[in-house]
Amino acid sequence: MSQRTLYASGAPWEATVGYSRAVRVGNVIEVSGTVAVDEYGVLIGEGDLYLQTEFILRKIEAVLLQAGAELRHVVRTRMFVTDISRWEEAGRAHGALFGDIRPCTTMVEVSRLIGEGQLIEIEATAVVD
Template structure:
């Protein structure tokens, strides 16, 4: 099967050796995605809702670069630095996936790659056959 890689331009991608998203056949895996804007700055510092919404916009962009949309997502994983604020993370996720309703997990982690980052989201998508 053909393997298609998508890079977002993040400085961590070449350093760590990964792609923002990879498509093999109908399967797409999106790497952990954070709340950075096009210039690499963190959006919504200190705000779990704003960071989750930005991370999901970035995730959507990665999917679109591979020719699919949020409706193809079957699984997300949210890594958060403060689980006590789960409703703020969850509200942004729920607004984004209200009709898609993928399987998901929210797991608290000690910290992410940058101290200002509060959430990192992974996604898996499956593209139906035409």
């Protein structure tokens, strides 16, 4: 069995809920749902879907780097938005970071996210070559 490595953000709810920021098993890295909240718990980009998406993808990039990967290793993203009619804003931000990488992706509308003002949550899967 491949070694399992857990990556934490330090958020207090990780232990309560029983999850990790990211998990690496072998050459696969799964990144948990990520929202546009900084290390101080402050929402970034209130009302701005593009900015929230960009911030989230940079957070995902940071944990991937910790786990020995880069954005180029991402093979799948999943985007959960609170207003699908604004899909182009999230899509443009996603395309700005993944334009040539072009991972598989899914975007679905959800009724709401866990924090007030959060417009999008993103998960990612990376495979390190």
